[in-house]
Amino acid sequence: MPAKWTADLIGDMHLAGVTAKQLAAEVGWHDKYLSAVMNGHREPKGAEAALRAAFDRLVEKQGQLLANHRGLAKRTKPPHSPSGAASGVSEAGVVCTL
Numbered sequence: 806m807p808a809k810w811t812a813d814l815i816g817d818m819h820l821a822g823v824t825a826k827q828l829a830a831e832v833g834w835h836d837k838y839l840s841a842v843m844n845g846h847r848e849p850k851g852a853e854a855a856l857r858a859a860f861d862r863l864v865e866k867q868g869q870l871l872a873n874h875r876g877l878a879k880r881t882k883p884p885h886s887p888s889g890a891a892s893g894v895s896e897a898g899v900v901c902t903l
Contacts, residue, residue: 807845810853814860815843823863832859 818828829839832855841847842856 807843808848808853811843811845814853814856817860821860821864821867823860823867827863828856828859831863832856 817823818825825839825843826836829836832839834842838847839856842849842852
């Protein structure tokens with residue numbers, strides 16, 4: 806039976822949009838080995854700490870990418886609308902024309 810921490814980690818992965826392949830690559834494991842650990846078929850020492858650290862690194866990288874994207878969107882001027890319609894850039898970086 807899988808340990809409770811694996812269920813917690815899977816939930817966190819879902820909420821953060823982190824895939825098992827991404828987590829396996831970050832921790833340096835084959836994705837099938839990660840599956841065996843997460844499903845309780847393997848119980849290597851230090852797995853919880855290693856996987857949590859890898860997950861945290863992935864979330865931090867995603868946050869940096871998002872911050873960089875948002876910074877770029879704030880520096881980019883919205884296109885001029887010759888028709889006089891209002892336009893702007895949303896918080897998500899999407900150009901909106903009204």
